[in-house]
Amino acid sequence: MDTSWLKPITEAKYLVVDNAYRYRAILRYFYTQHERMRQYLFPEEVYAFLKQFDEFQTYTEEEMQQDLEQLVKWKNLIARQETGHIRTIEEFKKKRFRYQCSPYTVEIERMIRTLEQLGETFGGSLEKTRFDRLYASLVRMESIIDNGFGEKREEMNQVWEETFDYFKKIIQNSADYIAYLNGENMEERMMSDSFLAYKEQFTAYLRDFIVALQKTSMQIEKLLEDLPEDGVRRFIEEVVAYQLAIPRFEGAVFSREQLTEEKLDTWRSLKEWFLGRNGHESELSFLQKQTNEAIRRMTRVVQRLGERHHHFRSRKKDYLHLAKWFSSLETVEEAHKLSAVVFGCFHTKHIVAENDATENMYRDIWEEQPTEWLVKPRVRHYREKKKPEAMIDRRKEKEETMTAYLAEKQQEEEALAQLITDGKIVLQELPIVAPHIRKTLLGWIAKAMGREDRIVQTENGWKVKVVQREGTITLEAEDGMLMMPNYEIHLLD
Numbered sequence: 001m002d003t004s005w006l007k008p009i010t011e012a013k014y015l016v017v018d019n020a021y022r023y024r025a026i027l028r029y030f031y032t033q034h035e036r037m038r039q040y041l042f043p044e045e046v047y048a049f050l051k052q053f054d055e056f057q058t059y060t061e062e063e064m065q066q067d068l069e070q071l072v073k074w075k076n077l078i079a080r081q082e083t084g085h086i087r088t089i090e091e092f093k094k095k096r097f098r099y100q101c102s103p104y105t106v107e108i109e110r111m112i113r114t115l116e117q118l119g120e121t122f123g124g125s126l127e128k129t130r131f132d133r134l135y136a137s138l139v140r141m142e143s144i145i146d147n148g149f150g151e152k153r154e155e156m157n158q159v160w161e162e163t164f165d166y167f168k169k170i171i172q173n174s175a176d177y178i179a180y181l182n183g184e185n186m187e188e189r190m191m192s193d194s195f196l197a198y199k200e201q202f203t204a205y206l207r208d209f210i211v212a213l214q215k216t217s218m219q220i221e222k223l224l225e226d227l228p229e230d231g232v233r234r235f236i237e238e239v240v241a242y243q244l245a246i247p248r249f250e251g252a253v254f255s256r257e258q259l260t261e262e263k264l265d266t267w268r269s270l271k272e273w274f275l276g277r278n279g280h281e282s283e284l285s286f287l288q289k290q291t292n293e294a295i296r297r298m299t300r301v302v303q304r305l306g307e308r309h310h311h312f313r314s315r316k317k318d319y320l321h322l323a324k325w326f327s328s329l330e331t332v333e334e335a336h337k338l339s340a341v342v343f344g345c346f347h348t349k350h351i352v353a354e355n356d357a358t359e360n361m362y363r364d365i366w367e368e369q370p371t372e373w374l375v376k377p378r379v380r381h382y383r384e385k386k387k388p389e390a391m392i393d394r395r396k397e398k399e400e401t402m403t404a405y406l407a408e409k410q411q412e413e414e415a416l417a418q419l420i421t422d423g424k425i426v427l428q429e430l431p432i433v434a435p436h437i438r439k440t441l442l443g444w445i446a447k448a449m450g451r452e453d454r455i456v457q458t459e460n461g462w463k464v465k466v467v468q469r470e471g472t473i474t475l476e477a478e479d480g481m482l483m484m485p486n487y488e489i490h491l492l493d
Contacts, residue, residue, distance in 0.1 A: 010074050011104040022059070022067055025050060027076060030101040031109035040080060040098040043068060068099060076105045130173075131216040134166040138223050145231035153242035160239045160263075167270055171283075178290045206295050210288065217274065217284055218452055224271050236263045362439050412436065413460050425489040428473040438477045445487055455492065463492045 014023035029049050033041055047064050050056040071077040079097045101109075140159050144151050240259045276282035322342065329335050376382065415437055419425050427441065447456045448466035455465045469486040476482075 009104075011076055011102065012108060013074050014071065014076060015108075019067070021055065022063075023071060023076075025053075025056070026064075026067060026071065027101060027105055027109060030077070030099070031106060031113075034101055034106055040100050042096075042098055046099075068097075072099075075102055078102055129212075130166050130170050131212060131220070134163065134170065135216050135220050135223070137163040137166060138220065138227075141235065142223060142227060145227070145235055149234065149238060153238050153245075156235060157239050157242045160235075164266060164270070167273075171273070174287055178287070178294070203295055203298055206291050206298075210291055210295075213284075213288060213291075218450075221274050222452055224274055232267060233260075233264065236260055236267065239263065362436055409460070412440070416440065416460075420491065423491050425491075427475055427484075427487050427489070430475065432476045432478060435477055435479050438475060438482070441475075441489065444489060465490045465492055 014020060014027065017023065026046060029046060030041060043061070043064060046068075047059075047061055050059055050064070068077060068079075072079050078100045080100065081097055137159060141163060144156060144159065149156075237260060240256055240263065243259065244256060273283045276285070326335055326338065329338065376384070415434070416425075419430060419433075419437075421429070425441070433441075444456060444458055444464060445466050448454045448464070453465075454467070455463065457463055467488045467490060469488060471486045472483060473486045474481050474483055
C-alpha cells in the first residue's frame with residue numbers, strides 16, 4: 001500500500017467547514033479565472049466580485065483577508081508578494097500579495113463542476129465510432145512494432161495516449177449509460193405513455209451500437225491476440241523513455257521500472273476487457289448482454305403499453321367483420337374451421353410438469369421419460385401427510401450418471417473421428433449421420449462464421465477451421481435432409 005493513500009487531504013476542508021459558502025465562492029472565482037488563463041489575482045478583484053451578490057453585502061475586507069489566509073494554510077491558494085510598483089517602504093511592509101489557486105484546488109473545482117452538471121442521473125453514451133478509433137490506434141501501434149520501431153518516441157507516446165484515451169472513454173461512458181438505463185427513474189419513465197414517442201430512437205440507438213460493437217470487437221480481439229508480448233513491452237519502454245526525457249524541476253516521481261510495470265498493467269487491463277481472463281467472461285461480452293437486455297426490456301414495456309391501449313380500444317368493427325365472414329359461409333363445417341382459426345380450441349387443458357432428468361439442450365421431448373403429476377383434493381381441511389425421511393447416500397447414482405455421461409461423450413467423439421478423412425470433414429461426402437452429429441457440426445459452423453478467421457475451439461478440444469466451397473449440398477440425417485452451403489471442416493490440431 002502506498003503511504004500517500006493514508007494522508008489526509010487538507011485541500012478539501014473548505015467544502016465542509018462552517019463558512020464553506022464563503023470559501024467556495026472565493027475558490028470558484030479563482031478557478032474560473034484560472035480557466036481564462038489569469039493565474040494571479042489581487043484581493044481587490046476578489047472582493048469586488050463577491051460584493052455583487054446579496055449574500056456578501058455585509059462582507060468586509062478584513063473578513064476576506066482572513067479567509068484568504070486560511071485558504072493559504074489549507075494549501076488551496078498560493079500567496080506571492082507583489083514587489084513591483086512599490087513606491088514607499090510602508091507599502092512594502094504591508095506585504096501586498098497576489099494569489100494563485102493550487103493544482104489540487106483546480107482539480108477539486110473541476111470535479112465539482114462535473115458533479116453539478118451531472119445532476120441526479122447517470123450520463124454517458126454508447127458511441128459506436130470510439131471502437132473504430134480504438135481499432136485504428138491499435139493498428140497504428142501494430143505497424144510501429146512490425147516496422148522495427150522506426151518512428152520517433154514522440155509519435156509512439158501519442159499513439160499510446162490516444163489508445164487509452166479512447167479505451168477509458170469507452171469504459172466510462174458505456175458504464176454510465178448502462179447505469180442510466182437500469183436506474184429507477186428510467187423504469188418509471190418507460191411505464192409512461194410518453195415513452196412511446198422515444199422508443200424508436202432508443203432501440204435504433206442501441207441496435208446501431210450492437211452492430212458496430214459486433215463488427216469492430218472481433219477485429220480488436222484478433223489484433224490483441226496477434227500482438228507479440230515482447231513487442232508490446234519494447235513499445236512501452238520507448239514510451240516510458242520519452243516521458244522520462246521531459247524536463248521537470250522536481251525530477252521523476254517514479255522510476256523507469258515502476259512506470260514500465262504500471263503501463264504493462266494498463267495494457268493487461270485492456271486485453272482482459274476484450275478477451276477475458278482465466279476462462280472468465282470478458283467485460284465486452286457483459287456490455288453486449290446488458291445492451292441486448294435493455295433492448296428486450298424496452299420491447300416488453302412497449303408491448304405492455306400497446307396491450308393496455310388495445311384493452312380500451314373498441315372492437316366493434318372487428319366483431320362486425322367476423323360476423324359478416326361467418327354469415328357468408330355455406331356449411332357448419334366451414335364455420336367450425338373458421339372458429340378454430342379465429343378463436344382457437346375451446347375447453348383446452350394445459351398440464352405442466354417439471355422434468356430435470358437431463359441437461360442436454362438437444363434432447364427431444366419425446367425422448368424423455370413421462371412425468372407423474374399428483375392431483376391433490378380440493379377440500380378445505382386437506383393437509384399433506386409428511387413422514388420423516390432418512391438421509392440417502394446417492395454417491396453411487398452420481399458416479400453411474402457421470403460414467404454414463406462420459407461414455408456418451410466418448411461415443412460422440414469416436415463417431416466424429418470416424419467422419420475425418422485426410423484431416424478434414426467434407427460434409428458433401430458424409431453418409432447418413434445421427435441427429436446429434438448433425439447438430440454438433442452445424443454448431444461448429446455457426447461459431448466459426450462469427451469469427452473473421454473462421455477458426456474455433458470445439459467442446460472436445462479440437463481446433464477446427466470452416467472453409468466454404470461453391471454450390472450447395474444436401475446433408476442427410478436419420479431424421480431428414482438439410483439443404484445447406486458446401487462447407488468443409490479442417491482440423492488444425
